[in-house]
Amino acid sequence: MPIYEYRCSQCQRVNSFLILKETPLDSLQCKGCGSQDLSRVLSKFAYHKSEASRIDEYDPNKRHGSEFYKDTRNIGLHAQNRMKELGVDLGSQFDAVVDKARSGELIDI
Ligand SMILES: [Zn+2]
Structure with a gap:
């Protein structure tokens, strides 16, 4: 599953999103505070590819x-x-x- 982690720069919460090809990246919102100021976290998820x-x-x-x-x-x-x-x-x-x-x-x- 293409799951990516994004850290919210407002509240520092790390959010996991399932990113599909059709998912517009600018639609991502922090689940904690709703901020769209997110940056990609390179996590171990990236290495767990199918x-x-x-x-x-x-x-x-x-x-x-x-x-x-x-x-x-x-x-x-x-x-x-x-x-x-x-x-x-x-x-x-x-x-x-x-x-x-x-x-x-x-x-x-
Ligand atoms: Zn936030």
Whole structure:
């Protein structure tokens, strides 16, 4: 769920909002005092993305350093992203291969 936290600069309350694509950001209001003077809080929520949104947000044109691949969840992301773009359903077999790669098992295709 795309939940973001915003801190109210009037009363310092931290508000959590479910932000959908169609949610106009200027419609957000502090639930405590009603102020619209809110600023985004970068919380741990940002790292708890669903697998689907990780794939959606993955930018194949961006260069990823070695840090990127230290997160084993990113292994196979490029392939998944490409296949999704192409509308290819890789099926459970591919997912199993990616899972194995991520867990460091040898891949035998
Ligand atoms: Zn407030």
